[in-house]
Amino acid sequence: MSPESVLCWSEDPDLAGQLVRLARSVASGPEDRVFAASFDPPSDDGSRRIAEAGAHVLIRPNPAGPASTDPHVVASELRALVDTSHVTLVLLGSTKRGREIAGRLAGLLDAPAETGVARVHLDAGAVVVEREMLSGNALAQETLIARPAVVAIMPDVSASSPPPTVPVVQQVPSTSPAPLSERLELRPKPSGGVRLESAERIVTIGRGLQKKDDLVLIEALATALGASVGCTRPLAAEAGWLSDDHWIGLTGHRVKPRLYIAIGVSGAVQHLVGMRDSQTVVAINKDPNAPIFGQADYRVTGDLYAVVPALTKALDAK
Amino acid sequence: MAAPQLRILVAVKHGVDVGLARADRTTGVVALDTAPRKTSDFDRNAVEEAVRIRERLGGRVTAISVGSASAREALRDAVAIGADDAILVTDPAVPVFDTRAVSRVLAAVSRTLGGFDLFLLGEGSSDHFAGLVGPRVAGELGVADVAYVRKLTVDATGVVAEKDLERELEVVRASFPVIVTVGQEINTPRLPTFMATLKASKKEIRQLSVAEIGLDAAHLDPTVRIDRAAVPATTRKQVTITGNTPDEVARTLVDALRTEGALP
Numbered sequence: 001m002s003p004e005s006v007l008c009w010s011e012d013p014d015l016a017g018q019l020v021r022l023a024r025s026v027a028s029g030p031e032d033r034v035f036a037a038s039f040d041p042p043s044d045d046g047s048r049r050i051a052e053a054g055a056h057v058l059i060r061p062n063p064a065g066p067a068s069t070d071p072h073v074v075a076s077e078l079r080a081l082v083d084t085s086h087v088t089l090v091l092l093g094s095t096k097r098g099r100e101i102a103g104r105l106a107g108l109l110d111a112p113a114e115t116g117v118a119r120v121h122l123d124a125g126a127v128v129v130e131r132e133m134l135s136g137n138a139l140a141q142e143t144l145i146a147r148p149a150v151v152a153i154m155p156d157v158s159a160s161s162p163p164p165t166v167p168v169v170q171q172v173p174s175t176s177p178a179p180l181s182e183r184l185e186l187r188p189k190p191s192g193g194v195r196l197e198s199a200e201r202i203v204t205i206g207r208g209l210q211k212k213d214d215l216v217l218i219e220a221l222a223t224a225l226g227a228s229v230g231c232t233r234p235l236a237a238e239a240g241w242l243s244d245d246h247w248i249g250l251t252g253h254r255v256k257p258r259l260y261i262a263i264g265v266s267g268a269v270q271h272l273v274g275m276r277d278s279q280t281v282v283a284i285n286k287d288p289n290a291p292i293f294g295q296a297d298y299r300v301t302g303d304l305y306a307v308v309p310a311l312t313k314a315l316d317a318k
Numbered sequence: 319m320a321a322p323q324l325r326i327l328v329a330v331k332h333g334v335d336v337g338l339a340r341a342d343r344t345t346g347v348v349a350l351d352t353a354p355r356k357t358s359d360f361d362r363n364a365v366e367e368a369v370r371i372r373e374r375l376g377g378r379v380t381a382i383s384v385g386s387a388s389a390r391e392a393l394r395d396a397v398a399i400g401a402d403d404a405i406l407v408t409d410p411a412v413p414v415f416d417t418r419a420v421s422r423v424l425a426a427v428s429r430t431l432g433g434f435d436l437f438l439l440g441e442g443s444s445d446h447f448a449g450l451v452g453p454r455v456a457g458e459l460g461v462a463d464v465a466y467v468r469k470l471t472v473d474a475t476g477v478v479a480e481k482d483l484e485r486e487l488e489v490v491r492a493s494f495p496v497i498v499t500v501g502q503e504i505n506t507p508r509l510p511t512f513m514a515t516l517k518a519s520k521k522e523i524r525q526l527s528v529a530e531i532g533l534d535a536a537h538l539d540p541t542v543r544i545d546r547a548a549v550p551a552t553t554r555k556q557v558t559i560t561g562n563t564p565d566e567v568a569r570t571l572v573d574a575l576r577t578e579g580a581l582p
Contacts, residue, residue, distance in 0.1 A: 069488075071453060071456075071463055071465075072456075072457075072460075072462065072463075075457060095483075095484060096449075096465065096466045096481075096482075096483050096484060097483065099448070099449040099450065099453075099465075100449070100453045100463070100465040100466070101453070102450060102453075103417070103421075103449065103450035103451065103452065103453030103454040103456075103457065103465075104453040104454065104456060104457040104463065105457065106417070106418065106450060106454055106457065107421060107453065107454040107455065107456065107457025107458040108457045108458075110418065110458075111418070111541070112416070112418055112541035112542045113417060113418070113448070113450055113454070113542075114448060114450075114542065115448045115449055115450060116447065116448065128545075132447070133445060133446060133447065133544075133547050134334060134336045134339060134348065134444075134445055134547065135336045135444050135445070135447065136447075137336060137339075137549055138341070138346075138348050138547045138548055138549050138550075139547070139548060139549075139550050140544055140545075140546065140547040140548075141544075141545040141546045141547075142542055142543065142544050142545060143542070143543045143545055144541065144542050145540070145541050145542070145543060146541040180461070180462035180463075180492060181462050181463075181464060181490045181491065181492040181496075182490065182491045182492070183488060183489070183490055184478065184489040184490065184491055185487075185488070185489040186486055186487075186488045186489075187486065187487055188485060188486055188487075189482075189483075189485055189486060189487055191485075225581070237502075237503050250447075251501065251502075258580055259575065259580040259581065269336055269337065276550075276552065279580070280575065280578065280580040281554060282571065282575070293556075294554075295552065295554060296554055296556065297554050297555040297556070297557060298555070298557050298559050298571060298574060298575070299556065299557065299558045299559065300559045300567055300571060301558070302564065302567065306564040307564050307567060307568065309564075310563075310564035310565045310567065310568035311568040311571065311572070313565065313568065314565065314568035314569050314571075314572045315572060315581075
């Protein structure tokens with residue numbers, strides 16, 4: 001088997017560090033090499049931290065300025081590094097930007113690619129990945145046959161801690177591609193200030209809620225439980241009753257709380273994928289045939305406008 | 319001299335119907351080849367956006383699909399929403415879950431058609447959801463791409479697009495030709511009228527072979543193989559909580575949650 005040469009890149013420095021640790025556990029042979037790309041100035045602290053995670057960091061100061069996130073510029077620079085470092089596997093972060101770069105880079109390299117990858121290993125020269133399919137309903141194992149391969153990895157994928165190495169940061173010349181797009185504006189999204197990914201308990205409200213004012217019922221229950229408030233897609237993306245950071249589902253947030261209470265949530269497949277990893281699930285719905293009940297540990301068939309206040313009262317009573 | 323007509327391409331996938339696909343009872347395995355199919359969700363948004371742009375600025379919308387003969391259904395959906403033309407590339411040589419092959423076909427079709435100003439795609443398919451094809455075609459053709467767009471403005475020379483990132487909104491300007499991928503937040507696709515559906519069912523679909531777009535089978539060799547797709551087993555307790563009053567139901571539920579340690 002010829003040695004592996006892995007190139008890691010993510011726009012998120014934490015994710016880049018995770019990719020490097022994963023790369024070192026996947027390609028752990030004595031001849032294998034792990035590189036990381038950076039477009040930040042060499043003085044930047046991020047490069048050193050990524051190097052300390054165990055990668056040989058190759059810096060190409062971005063000619064279009066550090067703020068350039070033009071997919072063509074990033075993919076072209078990565079492509080040049082793939083060529084010069086004889087890269088066999090590219091690991092990117094499976095963020096929206098990362099998936100876009102993965103596609104663009106795979107197009108430039110004519111390489112196989114996959115995104116949303118939760119596990120990766122090498123098997124007789126092929127890259128074997130595990131990822132979700134069918135809007136998150138199924139888990140697929142796929143094999144990328146040709147090399148180099150481009151794989152975008154989900155955040156927070158665990159990897160064993162590799163042995164320490166001497167950090168190396170090396171500056172290499174840029175290929176200076178001209179951007180094909182220009183950023184006019186970058187602004188933070190409106191936020192309700194919640195981080196559902198790390199919530200211990202979550203109360204999620206769905207379309208069973210009749211009007212925005214009734215959110216107070218849900219908030220009172222959340223307070224009694226010490227829980228965060230989540231919602232389904234229609235309440236965030238369509239009605240706008242809650243900001244996107246409350247939205248749980250395929251294109252929203254993925255959560256894994258100790259306790260998940262779904263209220264007036266029918267249980268569309270795109271929602272279920274967002275809450276599937278919850279430990280204990282309670283469903284409250286007036287429709288006894290709601291699909292959410294198939295995913296519930298405790299099922300309450302009833303009107304949320306009667307059950308939720310009663311539940312808040314029962315919790316406050318003790 | 320009149321301005322040249324806007325040339326808009328839109329790709330539609332006839333993918334696995336995620337709501338209807340069934341898993342084997344014992345193994346959980348989903349047979350992807352035989353699962354029921356439908357037009358991928360975000361592709362309808364892409365078609366709707368293309369049609370709205372044409373309604374505003376004029377031009378021509380050409381829908382393209384790659385797949386088996388059943389992909390005609392996705393093209394009929396696109397025509398019913400308002401696409402002017404429909405092209406199907408069908409060839410058993412095309413591995414439909416290999417983004418390399420699908421992207422090569424889409425890039426080749428666009429070359430065969432003499433290029434485009436704007437090429438719209440869904441940001442991911444309901445079944446595979448890799449989000450690769452749009453940017454991949456852009457990489458292959460060396461044109462600009464903007465992915466995850468939820469607001470799009472088109473003028474005579476290019477687009478201004480708002481990208482919906484995890485924590486930020488990024489507004490980007492790119493000149494034609496440009497590839498844009500969209501999600502369901504960008505619009506609400508119209509429900510085609512009965513007449514539009516009827517007309518779409520009679521619309522001629524131009525069928526092209528792989529050879530007719532300048533590719534041969536070697537260009538499409540599978541590079542990704544799906545070894546297995548299975549629904550993970552979930553084990554939920556499925557306890558039904560009942561009571562004579564809401565208060566009784568609530569107390570029973572709270573007691574159960576405390577007993578199992580889900581509540582302090």
